[in-house]
Amino acid sequence: MNRTAWVISTPLLSPQSMVESYGEGARLCSSPNPQVSLVFSSSRPLDLVELERLLEAVGWSRRPVRRVRRALEHSLITVGLWRHDPRVPRLVGFARCTGDGVLEATIWDVAIHPLYQGAGLGRQLMDYLIDLLREMGTERVTLFADPGVLPFYERLGWELEPNGHRCGFWYAS
């Protein structure tokens, strides 16, 4: 954990101000620094420029903002993890899923800013997203994992390739 990311003290959030700033259903994330409040929300609007910066920071290739906006609009759930600041909360994590909300949901674009990695935030982000899917009544959740993050998902209890299932990809280009 890069300490420089944690030195600015922010006031602790009251439940009321959390809902005001982050919307209904927002949830505090356990923070490695008691002076830093971290909040999950699936309803606070995302700033696409800020999201792009986050995704670039984790090393993902850029995608046109116009297409990303449409993809987010047509996602089943988008989740942001914000480092709270009463004036300008900062996006430090993200995930989204597509799906029918009943039988199937598929998780994409799970990202925690590198300065905030290694502190259990990814696990909490997945828990928050799964809880929302569970409330929705989704039966099965799926994802495609890079080799580098397989141990992460295994620790979270995901079944990798159950019954010999393999993932297939087809690219338009």
Added chain:
Amino acid sequence: MNRTAWVISTPLLSPQSMVESYGEGARLCSSPNPQVSLVFSSSRPLDLVELERLLEAVGWSRRPVRRVRRALEHSLITVGLWRHDPRVPRLVGFARCTGDGVLEATIWDVAIHPLYQGAGLGRQLMDYLIDLLREMGTERVTLFADPGVLPFYERLGWELEPNGHRCGFWYAS
């Protein structure tokens, strides 16, 4: 191919009556029997009881109709393959996908009735669905394949587990 499935002769479809019966965007499927017209459509409404019978015929477990209805309503595309009959077309194939319509789409529930398998209908069904996704501008299409159908998808040009990607599943129950 079970010949008994093909003996009833049906009149060939005119383009006009195809659109009237199956909706805009319907496409004739190459049929192994010139007297049997087979039609793909993503707009003709599906009869859920008929769909359930089809999915049972391919050996899938039953799911509550109410949940299936909601899942179809929230799918990005649903495709039916009908054996044409001027009065009562019969559903002999199905596939659907979820997704954001831009960056990601995921294909589910690809089924051809056992009596109609082995005649290249599955390949045409996938082509029809992929063409719709391509028109929509989707960049990447994904699916989860059972071991038994891996050769089918490989023949269609799908990349299986590119770059070591693995699929993960999480079940609500």
